[in-house]
Amino acid sequence: MKFYLALWLAKIINFLINLVSRERGTNLPGEKALLLDPQFVRHFKNIDWDKVIFVTGTNGKSSSTNLIVHILRKSGKKVVSNLEGANLLAGIATSLAKEASLSGRLDADFFVFETDERFLPLIYAQLPAKNMMITNLQKDQVQRNGDPDFIVRKLKEVINPDMRLILNNEEPRSRAFDQIAKEVVYYGVSHHSESFKKGDDYPTLACPVCFHDVVFAEYHVDNVGPFDCPHCGYQSLNQPDFLLEHIDFDKKVFTVGDTLFQMPYDLPFMLYNYSAAVAVCESICGVPKDRQALAFDSFKNIGGRFEVLSYKGKTIKYMRIKQENPDTLQSALNIMASDSEDKMVALGLYQLCDFVPHYANTFYAFDCDFAPLVNSRVERYLCFSEHVAFDTANRLIYEGVERRSITIMNSDEIPEIFAEIEKAKTDNIYLITWLSTFEKMKKYIEGGIN
Amino acid sequence: MAMIKIGWLFPNTFNLHGDRGNILALEFELRRRGHEPVTDKITLDTKEFHPLDYDILFCPPGEMIHFKAVIDYLMPVRQDLLTFIEKRPLLVTGTSIAMFGKKVNRVDGSNFDGLGLIDVELVENDRVYGDDLYFSCRYNGKEMEIIGNQIQMMDILLKDEAPFGLLHYGYGNTGETRFEGVHEGKAIFTNTLGPILVGNPWLTCEMINLVEENKEIQPFLEERDNQLELASMKTKTDLIAKKESHLIPVSGRVR
Numbered sequence: 033m034k035f036y037l038a039l040w041l042a043k044i045i046n047f048l049i050n051l052v053s054r055e056r057g058t059n060l061p062g063e064k065a066l067l068l069d070p071q072f073v074r075h076f077k078n079i080d081w082d083k084v085i086f087v088t089g090t091n092g093k094s095s096s097t098n099l100i101v102h103i104l105r106k107s108g109k110k111v112v113s114n115l116e117g118a119n120l121l122a123g124i125a126t127s128l129a130k131e132a133s134l135s136g137r138l139d140a141d142f143f144v145f146e147t148d149e150r151f152l153p154l155i156y157a158q159l160p161a162k163n164m165m166i167t168n169l170q171k172d173q174v175q176r177n178g179d180p181d182f183i184v185r186k187l188k189e190v191i192n193p194d195m196r197l198i199l200n201n202e203e204p205r206s207r208a209f210d211q212i213a214k215e216v217v218y219y220g221v222s223h224h225s226e227s228f229k230k231g232d233d234y235p236t237l238a239c240p241v242c243f244h245d246v247v248f249a250e251y252h253v254d255n256v257g258p259f260d261c262p263h264c265g266y267q268s269l270n271q272p273d274f275l276l277e278h279i280d281f282d283k284k285v286f287t288v289g290d291t292l293f294q295m296p297y298d299l300p301f302m303l304y305n306y307s308a309a310v311a312v313c314e315s316i317c318g319v320p321k322d323r324q325a326l327a328f329d330s331f332k333n334i335g336g337r338f339e340v341l342s343y344k345g346k347t348i349k350y351m352r353i354k355q356e357n358p359d360t361l362q363s364a365l366n367i368m369a370s371d372s373e374d375k376m377v378a379l380g381l382y383q384l385c386d387f388v389p390h391y392a393n394t395f396y397a398f399d400c401d402f403a404p405l406v407n408s409r410v411e412r413y414l415c416f417s418e419h420v421a422f423d424t425a426n427r428l429i430y431e432g433v434e435r436r437s438i439t440i441m442n443s444d445e446i447p448e449i450f451a452e453i454e455k456a457k458t459d460n461i462y463l464i465t466w467l468s469t470f471e472k473m474k475k476y477i478e479g480g481i482n
Numbered sequence: 483m484a485m486i487k488i489g490w491l492f493p494n495t496f497n498l499h500g501d502r503g504n505i506l507a508l509e510f511e512l513r514r515r516g517h518e519p520v521t522d523k524i525t526l527d528t529k530e531f532h533p534l535d536y537d538i539l540f541c542p543p544g545e546m547i548h549f550k551a552v553i554d555y556l557m558p559v560r561q562d563l564l565t566f567i568e569k570r571p572l573l574v575t576g577t578s579i580a581m582f583g584k585k586v587n588r589v590d591g592s593n594f595d596g597l598g599l600i601d602v603e604l605v606e607n608d609r610v611y612g613d614d615l616y617f618s619c620r621y622n623g624k625e626m627e628i629i630g631n632q633i634q635m636m637d638i639l640l641k642d643e644a645p646f647g648l649l650h651y652g653y654g655n656t657g658e659t660r661f662e663g664v665h666e667g668k669a670i671f672t673n674t675l676g677p678i679l680v681g682n683p684w685l686t687c688e689m690i691n692l693v694e695e696n697k698e699i700q701p702f703l704e705e706r707d708n709q710l711e712l713a714s715m716k717t718k719t720d721l722i723a724k725k726e727s728h729l730i731p732v733s734g735r736v737r
Contacts, residue, residue, distance in 0.1 A: 171499075174499065175610065176610060177610065178635045179544075179577075181547050234502065235497035236494045236497070238494060238545075244526045244527055245495070245526070246494065263527060383721065388726045390721070390726075391613050391721075392718050393612070393676070395631060395677055398501070398503035419718055419721045421717075422711070422713045422714035422717065423680075423681065425710065426711070426714070430503070430680065
């Protein structure tokens with residue numbers, strides 16, 4: 033009876049929220065339902081665990097989930113998912129409550145859930161999915177996660193021999209889970225024009241098998257690429273089950289097997305999301321590649337990381353990075369470096385304000401190779417954001433940028449940021465900052481100042 | 483003026499928090515003084531590692547899962563490391579302090595012995611704590627203030643050792659005392675992660691002053707321009723002064 037009360041409460045809350053806005057309240061119905069019935073998710077009916085797919089990992093969870101669900105729905109499948117990105121137990125509870133009948137019965141071909149890697153054991157305890165796709169396991173949110181092994185241990189609590197894993201062939205940490213699961217599907221990306229190498233003094237990582245050093249032949253995105261451990265022989269496969277090939281950013285196409293796909297976004301960090309989605313949709317859901325290719329044409333990512341603004345004749349290209357996450361910063365640096373035109377770079381790395389205590393951490397910037405950017409016709413740098421602007425400038429100076437080429441602004445005042453942007457001779461402006469500052473900048477422009 | 487050898491211990495195994503910045507800071511200051519820095523990466527595949535071949539050693543923070551393999555590798559040179567820290571600078575940051583202590587107690591109930599260079603015991607915590615860290619310390623005879631970050635995954639229980647610094651703000655060794663890190667001989671063991679030597683060039687300078695003394699090199703007299711780092715310290719201490727925190731205030735801690 034507790035379950036029914038919880039379900040109906042969730043449905044009522046959801047209905048009320050929808051009266052206000054369809055965009056809001058992705059957690060609240062589930063949160064309240066779980067208060068009434070702590071085993072709420074476990075009690076839904078007609079969920080075949082073989083049809084449940086968890087998407088987890090450090091970077092790319094939301095984009096991959098969105099794409100998988102898009103492909104499946106375009107292929108006529110009925111899918112339950114937490115597309116709004118609410119990836120904790122309450123978010124999943126909300127999604128299930130929305131789609132269930134009043135008796136808690138679900139009717140879907142597949143259940144695809146983005147799952148926060150730290151909360152995976154809690155989610156799995158109520159929803160024992162048989163399939164899990166892992167994007168990658170990287171350094172991320174150290175204030176929460178400490179180090180990647182902290183997350184590896186969380187995943188090990190869940191991954192078991194009965195699971196089917198879909199693993200990134202070129203990411204050493206997550207790929208090593210193939211030693212546990214009974215069935216593994218590997219996905220990967222081949223060499224492309226934005227593949228890169230880093231200077232010799234950039235560290236790599238320890239082999240997850242023998243702890244000696246992993247060597248990367250190159251990176252397709254930061255810390256992901258064909259790798260080898262010379263000590264124990266642990267290495268990426270030359271031919272994973274699903275491999276993105278013939279990647280052409282100009283024509284925005286790639287192939288998987290014999291099938292030609294349109295690239296919805298010509299951004300290198302999206303490639304592994306494409307590959308993973310194709311792998312999941314064919315190997316788990318049985319959607320053939322030619323059918324998937326049709327769906328790629330119409331894919332629109334929710335909450336993408338790249339946006340463009342116009343301000344007084346200048347084009348401001350905003351790239352959202354995840355704080356404390358060197359891989360997303362490296363991807364943004366590479367995109368800027370690949371632009372051969374004159375440019376101004378505005379870097380607002382921002383203090384960490386996730387939860388109490390807030391703190392001023394920019395050390396992850398030293399994991400990133402700024403050299404290609406520094407050598408790519410940057411007219412001027414603006415380092416802004418209170419408490420971290422000086423450290424950000426120092427990172428550039430350690431890469432050889434002269435102090436006089438950097439404006440340091442120890443504040444987040446939007447008019448001041450725009451005033452500096454106005455001073456640039458070039459119209460080509462790159463902006464990296466956290467979402468909140470960007471939203472304020474957008475509002476400032478929309479406020480009639482433009 | 484002189485070739486200065488830096489040993490970077492296990493950079494690929496221990497690569498968590500932009501620690502490469504510390505090597506850049508050392509090399510930058512050495513070059514400014516006209517020296518020729520030579521940095522060797524010491525890895526588990528390095529056939530022969532002789533600590534006394536180096537002028538400076540740096541060990542970045544790592545994941546505990548790797549510690550036993552590294553302890554096994556370093557154990558044969560334990561005595562050389564003890565000799566090294568009598569006169570030469572060794573910088574160990576973050577969790578890697580555990581390897582140099584006597585015993586490590588893991589959260590799952592297991593434990594293992596460290597190298598025993600310092601008389602401390604480490605206790606892994608079941609949760610992570612990340613924050614700013616601000617303390618005073620003395621190195622090579624000079625008083626200084628250090629600012630940085632801490633991602634705390636274990637507590638450091640001092641026995642007969644002296645702390646490296648006394649906290650103005652932060653978690654430090656246990657969150658319950660004012661102690662930060664460990665100071666043994668010329669070795670620094672600190673919870674300050676990432677590029678501590680970038681943000682605190684006064685410490686970098688003292689480490690290199692010590693190297694110059696050890697090598698009987700004429701001291702370099704031209705002062706480094708630290709305006710940027712001092713401005714950074716000022717704005718970060720401003721943040722600390724106004725921030726919300728659940729820590730026990732330093733003024734209310736024992737010792």
